[in-house]
Amino acid sequence: MSFTSMLAKRQEAEPEAPAIDPNDPWGGNPLEVDVNTQFVGIEFHTVYIAFCAFVVWLIIPGIGLLYGGLSRRKSALAMLFQSLLVAATVTFQWMFWGYSLAYSATAGPFIGDLANFGLRGVMSAPSIGSSSLPSILFCYYQLLFCACTVQIVVGGAFERGRIIPSIVFGFCWATVVYCPIACWTWNPNGWLFNLPSLDFAGGGPVHIASGCSALAYALILGKRRQTGVEASGKKAHNVTLVFLGTVLIWFGWFGFNGGSTLGVSVRAMVVIFNTNAAASAGVIGWTVVDYIKHKRRFSVVGACEGAIAGLVGITPAAGYVSPWISMVIGFITAVCCALMENVDSWLGIDEGMDVFKLHGIGGMVGSFLTGIFATASISMLDGVTEVHGGIDGNGRQIGLQLADITSISSYSFVVSCILLLAMKYIPGLHLRVTDEAEEAGLDRDQFFDEEIGDRGIFDELAKRGLSLDALLHTSHAKGSSTEQVQETGEKKD
Numbered sequence: 001m002s003f004t005s006m007l008a009k010r011q012e013a014e015p016e017a018p019a020i021d022p023n024d025p026w027g028g029n030p031l032e033v034d035v036n037t038q039f040v041g042i043e044f045h046t047v048y049i050a051f052c053a054f055v056v057w058l059i060i061p062g063i064g065l066l067y068g069g070l071s072r073r074k075s076a077l078a079m080l081f082q083s084l085l086v087a088a089t090v091t092f093q094w095m096f097w098g099y100s101l102a103y104s105a106t107a108g109p110f111i112g113d114l115a116n117f118g119l120r121g122v123m124s125a126p127s128i129g130s131s132s133l134p135s136i137l138f139c140y141y142q143l144l145f146c147a148c149t150v151q152i153v154v155g156g157a158f159e160r161g162r163i164i165p166s167i168v169f170g171f172c173w174a175t176v177v178y179c180p181i182a183c184w185t186w187n188p189n190g191w192l193f194n195l196p197s198l199d200f201a202g203g204g205p206v207h208i209a210s211g212c213s214a215l216a217y218a219l220i221l222g223k224r225r226q227t228g229v230e231a232s233g234k235k236a237h238n239v240t241l242v243f244l245g246t247v248l249i250w251f252g253w254f255g256f257n258g259g260s261t262l263g264v265s266v267r268a269m270v271v272i273f274n275t276n277a278a279a280s281a282g283v284i285g286w287t288v289v290d291y292i293k294h295k296r297r298f299s300v301v302g303a304c305e306g307a308i309a310g311l312v313g314i315t316p317a318a319g320y321v322s323p324w325i326s327m328v329i330g331f332i333t334a335v336c337c338a339l340m341e342n343v344d345s346w347l348g349i350d351e352g353m354d355v356f357k358l359h360g361i362g363g364m365v366g367s368f369l370t371g372i373f374a375t376a377s378i379s380m381l382d383g384v385t386e387v388h389g390g391i392d393g394n395g396r397q398i399g400l401q402l403a404d405i406t407s408i409s410s411y412s413f414v415v416s417c418i419l420l421l422a423m424k425y426i427p428g429l430h431l432r433v434t435d436e437a438e439e440a441g442l443d444r445d446q447f448f449d450e451e452i453g454d455r456g457i458f459d460e461l462a463k464r465g466l467s468l469d470a471l472l473h474t475s476h477a478k479g480s481s482t483e484q485v486q487e488t489g490e491k492k493d
Contacts, residue, residue: 027125027134035124045132045263049141052259055252056144060087062248063151066304067158067353068452069241074441075159076237076452082154085167090147093171095119098146099139101179102187103128109191111180128188130262141259145202146182148256150174152210155353156217157431160224160438163446165429169217172419177213177412181205184408197404198374198387198397200271201260203316203367204404209412211360216416218351220424221431225438238452239300246304250279253311257318267381271318275311278318278330282310285334302338308358309334313366320374320387329373333365364405371401 020028020038028035039046064083068076090098100116105128107113116122119139127138150170157166182205184192192204199205236242257275261268286306290299313333314326321329337357344351351357374389374397388394423429432438437445443452 025121025125026123030124038124038126039132039134042132045130046134046137048264048268049133049137049259049262052255053137053141053144055255056141056148056259057087057252058248059148059252059256060084060144060151062245062252063148063155064245065241066245066249066308067155069238069243069245070236070301070353071159072441073237073452074443076241077443077447078163079155080452081447082163082166083151085163086151086154086170087147089167089171090150090174091143093174094139094143094146098174098179099142101175102146102182103139103142104187107183107187107189109184109189109194111183112187129186132263138262142182145206145256146174146178149178149202149206149210152206152355152359153213153217155355156214156351157221158218158224158350158352159442160432161217161221162431162433163442165423165431168429169420169423169431172423173213173416176419177209177415178205181209181408181412185404192404192407195400195403196387197367197400198320198370198389199316199367199404200319200370201257201315203312203363203370204408207312207315207359207363208367208405208408211356211358211363212409212413213416214353214355215347215349215351215360216413217420218356219349220417220420223350224352225435236301242301242304246307250307250311253279257315261319261382263382265382267319267378267385270323270378270381273323274314274318274321274326277323278314278326278333279307279310281327281330282306282308282313282334285310285331286338289335289338305354305358306334306338309337309362312359312362313369316363316367317370317373319385320370320379320389322375322378325373329366329369332369333362336365337362360409364409367401367405368398371398 020033020035027038061080061083064080067079067083071079095118097114097117099119099122100114101112104112104115106115119136122135122139124134124136127133127135129138129142150173153173154161154166154170184190185197185199185205187193192199197204253275254272258268258272261271283303283306286302286309287298290302291297310330310333313329314321317326317329340357340361343357343361344354370389372390374387375392376386376388379385379387387397389397420431424431433442433445
């Protein structure tokens with residue numbers, strides 16, 4: 001008897017493997033069935049989204065580097081540290097109840113229930129977002145969205161917020177602000193999902209919510225006791241960190257937007273192209289504004305902010321518009337954000353990280369433009385999704401986008417204020433450092449034996465009884481005098 005015949009007889013004698021029960025929330029018992037069989041032939045979707053998730057993770061430290069570079073040197077380490085602590089804290093929150101509150105299949109129109117509390121039933125069953133993905137992967141991918149958003153929000157504590165209350169706030173904010181808004185927007189039971197408002201990858205839950213909440217954080221904390229050469233808080237202490245952080249964010253955004261198709265399709269490739277096009281147009285738009293406003297001079301930080309503004313603007317529209325329209329959206333968003341340079345002064349709120357300007361205002365502009373430019377000729381590239389915006393003759397969609405913008409911005413701002421005011425009066429959770437600690441810097445107050453940069457410089461200054469702030473102030477004063485002399489000479493000429 002041949003080997004083939006023997007193998008065939010053995011297979012006939014073996015009992016047939018039990019089928020996976022489609023009603024099993026776990027997706028089958030791996031001790032009894034092969035849970036991978038339900039994804040045979042479509043594994044490429046899993047590989048693609050897993051790769052996108054790994055790329056998105058880079059946004060978290062990217063924001064930390066960006067914030068660290070924008071801060072004054074004496075408070076930069078706090079922003080780097082919080083990027084890792086936020087990722088760790090939000091991971092626990094998401095596993096504990098965050099995922100269930102946002103994505104449980106039995107959710108109501110405003111918030112989910114605790115059907116998936118502690119990741120119950122989150123394993124190999126097809127996910128609520130796509131039947132091509134196991135729910136554990138979908139859960140992880142969405143976890144990173146939440147972590148990125150919380151990391152954006154903590155920028156509102158810029159240079160005067162205590163770290164432990166900031167992390168506690170992040171946990172609570174993810175629970176009562178992000179998860180409900182994510183449920184509204186992306187859960188099939190959500191009220192915005194069924195309105196329908198159009199939000200491809202997070203214009204509302206990620207950007208508008210984080211921008212308005214960071215504004216609330218800055219409002220409740222109060223203004224900084226601004227001292228030293230960088231009293232305006234508008235000059236980055238390390239442009240290299242700003243540039244590096246922006247590069248990581250730009251790269252991570254390919255996974256952020258590109259993976260939001262939840263599968264591989266031509267539409268996913270268009271989304272990736274749109275993301276790059278909008279960011280590029282954002283750089284151009286902000287640079288043009290800077291060039292005009294600052295007498296034909298450039299700014300690296302301005303170019304970086306333009307890239308982020310373009311990314312923010314295209315986020316809600318990436319899967320609904322053509323590449324050329326994505327450039328229009330990126331350019332318009334960047335110009336609008338650049339022209340709002342003094343929005344903090346107009347509002348009388350010290351939000352020095354420009355979170356509201358870039359994410360809040362940028363997200364609103366992007367969401368509004370999505371209602372105008374969304375077209376079925378792009379959305380149907382995945383073979384399933386058909387949406388129509390104003391450009392397709394559906395003017396009603398513009399009004400629905402305004403409903404999305406107003407509801408998310410008002411809810412996130414008001415609830416954040418209530419949460420912060422409540423924390424402010426809880427013993428041990430006071431939000432702000434002391435005036436002395438703020439003047440010395442968060443890094444010296446909150447950390448032991450660590451500083452950004454070369455410690456030898458500071459040890460030498462300490463030996464000579466000098467302070468870096470005093471030297472910088474003197475240098476800045478001399479530089480200002482020199483510029484004034486040059487300007488006077490130019491006028492005489």
